[in-house]
Amino acid sequence: MANDAANATTARSTNNLEAFWMPFTANRQFKQAPRMLVAAEGMHYRSADGRKILDGTAGLWCVNAGHGRQGIADAVGAQIRELDYAPAFQMGHPKAFELAARLVTYMPPGIDHVFFTNSGSESVETGLKIALAYHKVKGDGGRFRLIGRERGYHGVNFGGISVGGIVANRKHFGTLLTGVDHIRHTHDPARNAFSRGQPEHGAEFADDLEKIVALHDPSTIAAVIVEPVAGSTGVLIPPKGYLEKLRAICDKHGILLIFDEVITGFGRLGVPFAVDYFGVTPDIVLTAKGVTNGVVPMGAVFVKKDIYETFMNGPEHLIEFFHGYTYSGNPVSSAAGIATLDIYEAEGLLTRGGELADYWADGLASLKDLPHVIDLRNCGLVGAIELEPIDGQPTKRAFTAFLEAFEKGLLIRTTGDIIALSPPLIITKEQIDELFDTLRGILKTLA
Numbered sequence: 007m008a009n010d011a012a013n014a015t016t017a018r019s020t021n022n023l024e025a026f027w028m029p030f031t032a033n034r035q036f037k038q039a040p041r042m043l044v045a046a047e048g049m050h051y052r053s054a055d056g057r058k059i060l061d062g063t064a065g066l067w068c069v070n071a072g073h074g075r076q077g078i079a080d081a082v083g084a085q086i087r088e089l090d091y092a093p094a095f096q097m098g099h100p101k102a103f104e105l106a107a108r109l110v111t112y113m114p115p116g117i118d119h120v121f122f123t124n125s126g127s128e129s130v131e132t133g134l135k136i137a138l139a140y141h142k143v144k145g146d147g148g149r150f151r152l153i154g155r156e157r158g159y160h161g162v163n164f165g166g167i168s169v170g171g172i173v174a175n176r177k178h179f180g181t182l183l184t185g186v187d188h189i190r191h192t193h194d195p196a197r198n199a200f201s202r203g204q205p206e207h208g209a210e211f212a213d214d215l216e217k218i219v220a221l222h223d224p225s226t227i228a229a230v231i232v233e234p235v236a237g238s239t240g241v242l243i244p245p246k247g248y249l250e251k252l253r254a255i256c257d258k259h260g261i262l263l264i265f266d267e268v269i270t271g272f273g274r275l276g277v278p279f280a281v282d283y284f285g286v287t288p289d290i291v292l293t294a295k296g297v298t299n300g301v302v303p304m305g306a307v308f309v310k311k312d313i314y315e316t317f318m319n320g321p322e323h324l325i326e327f328f329h330g331y332t333y334s335g336n337p338v339s340s341a342a343g344i345a346t347l348d349i350y351e352a353e354g355l356l357t358r359g360g361e362l363a364d365y366w367a368d369g370l371a372s373l374k375d376l377p378h379v380i381d382l383r384n385c386g387l388v389g390a391i392e393l394e395p396i397d398g399q400p401t402k403r404a405f406t407a408f409l410e411a412f413e414k415g416l417l418i419r420t421t422g423d424i425i426a427l428s429p430p431l432i433i434t435k436e437q438i439d440e441l442f443d444t445l446r447g448i449l450k451t452l453a
């Protein structure tokens with residue numbers, strides 16, 4: 007009798023989509039017509055109804071080496087059997103040190119320490135806390151302000167939504183962090199629509215920082231955080247000279263510059279990191295996603311030597327930085343990270359996007375004259391198609407394109423009326439053609 011009841015519950019619950027409150031999802035729409043993915047390999051997902059879906063988004067900008075990588079699966083399995091978990095505080099295990107030592111070799115000289123987290127959002131909180139604590143430890147604790155940017159996305163925790171610039175992510179959550187200000191975003195379609203790569207106009211948007219510095223006084227500002235390329239709010243590529251200017255203003259006033267490379271890291275722009283692409287070196291680099299090919303949650307916060315060294319004072323038996331997560335650098339994530347770097351290196355994936363970038367840009371540009379297309383943007387293996395919103399129904403046109411693409415075997419992302427594309431870095435030219443051909447077919451007939 008008890009078993010029958012248990013079986014009945016199981017049967018009911020496995021067919022029940024209600025219990026799972028889905029993140030960043032139109033729950034009711036989804037549950038009426040679920041889009042379930044049940045398997046993945048290489049460039050493709052398989053849907054529950056057995057169709058092959060070309061992955062135009064690397065999952066959520068994270069599966070950079072493509073799906074179902076044996077090396078990662080083997081490393082994770084072996085790690086669980088050898089050492090499944092080890093305490094993260096006051097204890098260590100070799101793989102976290104090995105991964106950290108390998109990761110810092112990808113950074114510009116001088117950025118040589120890593121703090122591990124479990125997500126982009128946690129990397130953001132960690133980076134902001136390091137920045138605040140750094141000034142305090144240095145005896146410059148009057149620097150408490152954090153400066154973000156409109157249309158910035160820095161995850162969903164309180165620090166991140168405070169410095170972030172997405173109204174919907176902020177408006178329901180009270181007073182957020184105090185002492186935060188924002189510079190303007192750089193999206194300027196009137197001057198820059200249909201730019202290929204970095205837009206010409208808008209370096210002067212960085213001057214907003216001088217204004218804010220003057221308003222609050224430089225001695226109160228701890229850090230500025232930006233995505234080198236803003237991903238979530240629709241692929242906003244920095245205008246030529248803009249990031250250089252931000253760096254110069256930060257240097258002038260003793261402000262730390264934080265790059266959120268959660269999306270741009272690990273080969274997305276055709277070079278290992280955005281710091282390489284733009285030739286601008288921040289003080290702190292935030293990553294997640296591609297560090298484990300998206301397979302196991304992990305994030306990594308890179309800091310300059312001076313920042314780490316500043317904390318290394320006082321009695322040696324005392325904890326220097328009161329921060330960390332149960333899963334910081336845990337064995338399974340570390341093993342996945344090492345196996346992921348092995349694949350990136352063996353297959354040259356962190357620069358492969360650079361070899362494909364022109365072909366990719368040409369494919370994207372071929373959509374220029376289609377109906378409703380008001381801008382196209384690209385950088386490395388990232389692309390965006392901005393559509394004219396339907397009058398009175400913002401987001402609907404792009405969402406319809408997303409639903410049609412899924413029906414036609416292509417996974418894309420939309421944000422507002424912008425389609426964002428970021429395929430795994432293993433994509434072939436034929437698959438790039440297929441992706442843009444499918445999109446062309448959809449955009450031609452989109453209402």
Ligand code: PXG
Pocket residue numbers: 066067124125126127128130159160161162233237238239266267268269294295419421426
């Ligand atoms: N910073 C940036 C720049 C991000 O893009 C985060 C932080 C937060 O990462 P976690 O791991 O906490 O989600 C992100 C996440 C999209 C999309 O479609 C982008 C993200 C997540 C989900 C969807 O644009 N970026």
